[in-house]
Amino acid sequence: xxxxxxxxxxxxxxxxxxxxxxxxxxxxxxxxxxxxxxxxxxxxxxxxxxxxxxxxxxxxxxxxxxxxxxxxxxxxxxxxxxxxxxxxxxxxxxxxxxxxxxxxxxxxxxxxxxxxxxxxxxxxxxxxxxxxxxxxxxxxxxxxxxxxxxxxxxxxxxxxxxxxxxxxxxxxxxxxxxxxxxxxxxxxxxxxxxxxxxxxxxxxxxxxxxxxxxxxxxxxxxxxxxxxxx
Numbered sequence: 001x002x003x004x005x006x007x008x009x010x011x012x013x014x015x016x017x018x019x020x021x022x023x024x025x026x027x028x029x030x031x032x033x034x035x036x037x038x039x040x041x042x043x044x045x046x047x048x049x050x051x052x053x054x055x056x057x058x059x060x061x062x063x064x065x066x067x068x069x070x071x072x073x074x075x076x077x078x079x080x081x082x083x084x085x086x087x088x089x090x091x092x093x094x095x096x097x098x099x100x101x102x103x104x105x106x107x108x109x110x111x112x113x114x115x116x117x118x119x120x121x122x123x124x125x126x127x128x129x130x131x132x133x134x135x136x137x138x139x140x141x142x143x144x145x146x147x148x149x150x151x152x153x154x155x156x157x158x159x160x161x162x163x164x165x166x167x168x169x170x171x172x173x174x175x176x177x178x179x180x181x182x183x184x185x186x187x188x189x190x191x192x193x194x195x196x197x198x199x200x201x202x203x204x205x206x207x208x209x210x211x212x213x214x215x216x217x218x219x220x221x222x223x224x225x226x227x228x229x230x
Contacts, residue, residue, distance in 0.1 A: 025044065048138050050132065060206045063124070083102040088101065135229050176209060177198045
């Protein structure tokens with residue numbers, strides 16, 4: 001459950017008052033692994049409550065996917081094939097068609113005509129645009145009520161069955177889980193579960209957020225994300 005509070009007209013969640021202008025904050029529930037509400041946390045509105053512009057998200061996703069392309073597909077043209085440039089046989093009198101050298105694309109082992117060559121697919125997206133797009137993707141999950149904040153995701157052992165049971169409690173299939181630090185038990189327990197991806201907060205990106213139906217954020221990772229994007 002999410003509640004929006006306006007600090008300009010009301011006191012904070014604990015009744016504290018602040019002088020001057022205060023930003024709006026989204027108040028979200030914090031759960032444990034049993035899906036029990038244990039507390040609440042405030043999310044900065046400039047990170048989790050920005051207006052969503054589809055063309056900005058599209059620009060960043062296209063750039064991100066383009067930059068993942070290797071561009072290494074390459075073939076050799078007739079000038080790159082290592083063959084002698086000598087004429088194969090005389091022009092007339094053999095009863096065969098006229099032929100130049102062995103590197104011709106029409107001969108076995110010759111060069112490729114109009115084949116692919118190595119290229120760079122890199123698309124530069126300004127850092128400011130990437131940051132605002134990341135905030136938009138996070139805001140989209142908040143607005144759609146597909147963001148879960150967890151107190152922790154510590155598993156006592158590496159066991160896929162235990163991880164699946166937790167996901168079933170939340171009734172979630174395809175999900176992205178963001179942690180603050182490396183969590184070996186969580187990563188290895190979820191490795192063979194389709195549709196689930198675990199990553200540290202430093203690797204958070206627009207494509208993975210939009211590509212997964214739900215987003216799990218560890219409470220300890222929120223401050224890092226807000227510091228990076230606010």
